[in-house]
Amino acid sequence: MPENSEEARSEQDVAIDDAELIGLFAGHGIDRDSAAHFRGRLERRLVIHRCDDCAHWHHPPRPMCPACWSWNITPTEVSGRGTIHLLMTLHQGVPAPGVDYAAGHPVLTVELDEQSALRFTATATPDFPADQLEIGTRVELDWIDRDGTPTPAFRIGTGA
Amino acid sequence: MTDRSPMKDQVAIVGLGSTGFTRAGNRSPLAMALAAATEAIADAGLTAADIDGVVATSEPAAKGSEEIAAALGIAAATHHTKPSPVAMFSILDAARAVFSGAADHVLVVTPVVMGPWNSRQAAGDPWRRGTRSGILPNPDDATMAAAYAAWASRYIHEYGASKDPFARIAINSRTNAADNPLAAMTEPLSFGMYDAGRMVRDPLNVFDMDLPVDGADAFVLTTAERADALPHQPVLIHAATTGIVGKNDEDQLTTLGRTGQHVVVEQLRRTSDIWIDDVDLFYPYEGFTIITLAWFENCGFCPPGGAEAFLREHWNDDTNRIEINGRVPVNTHGGSLSEGATRGTGHIREAVHQLRGTAGSRQVEGAESALITPGGFFFNPQGAVLRRG
Numbered sequence: 001m002p003e004n005s006e007e008a009r010s011e012q013d014v015a016i017d018d019a020e021l022i023g024l025f026a027g028h029g030i031d032r033d034s035a036a037h038f039r040g041r042l043e044r045r046l047v048i049h050r051c052d053d054c055a056h057w058h059h060p061p062r063p064m065c066p067a068c069w070s071w072n073i074t075p076t077e078v079s080g081r082g083t084i085h086l087l088m089t090l091h092q093g094v095p096a097p098g099v100d101y102a103a104g105h106p107v108l109t110v111e112l113d114e115q116s117a118l119r120f121t122a123t124a125t126p127d128f129p130a131d132q133l134e135i136g137t138r139v140e141l142d143w144i145d146r147d148g149t150p151t152p153a154f155r156i157g158t159g160a
Numbered sequence: 161m162t163d164r165s166p167m168k169d170q171v172a173i174v175g176l177g178s179t180g181f182t183r184a185g186n187r188s189p190l191a192m193a194l195a196a197a198t199e200a201i202a203d204a205g206l207t208a209a210d211i212d213g214v215v216a217t218s219e220p221a222a223k224g225s226e227e228i229a230a231a232l233g234i235a236a237a238t239h240h241t242k243p244s245p246v247a248m249f250s251i252l253d254a255a256r257a258v259f260s261g262a263a264d265h266v267l268v269v270t271p272v273v274m275g276p277w278n279s280r281q282a283a284g285d286p287w288r289r290g291t292r293s294g295i296l297p298n299p300d301d302a303t304m305a306a307a308y309a310a311w312a313s314r315y316i317h318e319y320g321a322s323k324d325p326f327a328r329i330a331i332n333s334r335t336n337a338a339d340n341p342l343a344a345m346t347e348p349l350s351f352g353m354y355d356a357g358r359m360v361r362d363p364l365n366v367f368d369m370d371l372p373v374d375g376a377d378a379f380v381l382t383t384a385e386r387a388d389a390l391p392h393q394p395v396l397i398h399a400a401t402t403g404i405v406g407k408n409d410e411d412q413l414t415t416l417g418r419t420g421q422h423v424v425v426e427q428l429r430r431t432s433d434i435w436i437d438d439v440d441l442f443y444p445y446e447g448f449t450i451i452t453l454a455w456f457e458n459c460g461f462c463p464p465g466g467a468e469a470f471l472r473e474h475w476n477d478d479t480n481r482i483e484i485n486g487r488v489p490v491n492t493h494g495g496s497l498s499e500g501a502t503r504g505t506g507h508i509r510e511a512v513h514q515l516r517g518t519a520g521s522r523q524v525e526g527a528e529s530a531l532i533t534p535g536g537f538f539f540n541p542q543g544a545v546l547r548r549g
């Protein structure tokens with residue numbers, strides 16, 4: 001039986017109500033299935049869907065495991081460690097606080113250590129060394145503030 | 161995967177209409193759709209009374225099939241749909257309607273518009289300001305258009321590629337557009353101009369990205385049998401397919417070595433009697449130049465990562481364009497980069513013109529078959545082999 005996603009969320013510490021959450025992340029296409037992921041962001045935790053039955057991670061968040069069709073999905077915090085897999089610098093895009101397209105806005109797709117080809121895309125921290133911003137560089141999750149909303153960003157990795 | 165192909169050569173494209181494409185449009189999407197539609201129906205030697213199927217591509221700001229039918233004064237239609245953008249979804253939908261007997265003469269109409277999401281000029285136009293593309297405003301995403309820049313970085317990293325093959329795709333399209341009266345951008349493009357192009361999403365610059373335009377294409381499809389009685393040389397759909405892999409979220413795609421393009425190519429090879437050694441024309445999509453490099457490689461013209469060497473080897477310095485084995489031209493209309501961002505309808509229209517002998521100054525003598533591969537990497541790869549009937 002499909003688990004009710006409302007119930008799945010009920011154990012989470014719910015600091016704000018759904019309407020407020022939706023308002024904060026409307027631009028990200030938030031829905032019932034991704035609510036736990038975005039609630040995690042408000043606590044500066046990167047939460048990815050993981051299957052209780054086969055341990056498979058998947059992203060973006062969906063209600064059922066694509067590997068085994070289990071509905072027993074637990075949004076689970078990841079280490080945030082990984083390796084840059086894709087990298088671009090945007091010189092135009094939607095206006096956002098603190099995003100300077102004139103200088104170039106880096107967007108990194110990071111392959112997370114938890115599972116092969118499990119990836120998360122975010123920007124880089126402002127202090128990321130420009131000469132190490134390249135595919136293959138080890139990174140760690142950090143958080144920046146964008147208009148008061150915690151926003152994931154990757155900083156240079158400190159170790160293996 | 162199926163190797164059945166009962167539709168092979170059974171459906172023909174018999175009518176073409178196009179407004180041409182412009183960066184300075186002042187007509188509504190409906191007006192452009194109707195101009196192309198009426199031209200296509202007349203080109204097929206038919207009238208509104210003959211049309212019993214309407215396929216209206218769900219482009220931003222486009223009207224649905226019911227409104228197209230109303231505006232055209234269609235008496236009744238037994239097939240009416242609104243497929244996703246990118247050309248083959250609509251062409252295949254129409255072909256399958258004809259083949260199944262759902263309708264006899266199916267109109268396909270696809271208007272494209274410049275919108276606030278892809279044009280600063282459009283953002284300042286009050287008639288366009290409210291137009292939505294459905295693209296979500298998040299600066300940190302590698303989705304939609306941005307995904308192509310992201311994966312271009314991976315391609316360059318994995319193969320040590322330079323920007324030279326990207327430039328050749330852009331220059332080839334511009335060279336060919338010069339001979340196409342429908343094209344929006346015909347000023348010659350040099351390697352120097354390409355290199356100096358404004359960087360938009362590094363590693364892709366403005367010349368690597370398709371050209372937002374206003375305009376519309378329309379097609380009429382019917383059975384091969386009925387086509388024989390109509391004015392033009394019929395062009396048959398020999399093989400056609402769409403394809404995806406399951407793991408197709410842009411940033412989760414496992415590798416460029418296994419995308420929907422591979423699925424499309426495998427299906428075409430199972431169902432087509434004609435392949436790359438036989439075709440006279442090649443229309444690989446170039447909504448972004450990286451897509452085109454992948455189509456060359458995935459269709460088997462060259463190995464993965466081999467597009468740079470292949471395009472250099474098959475470049476004609478005199479004509480300033482790609483000519484495969486000195487014989488097969490590529491995107492003879494100027495493609496999405498220079499004719500305009502039709503999302504593949506231009507590629508199909510041009511192939512039909514070439515195969516029926518109505519391509520004017522661009523006519524490739526004796527062209528009998530064309531390979532067309534619209535779409536990108538993720539949710540819209542598609543392909544077709546068309547041949548003269």
Ligand SMILES: [Zn+2]
Nearest residue numbers: 051054065068
């Ligand atoms: Zn599972």
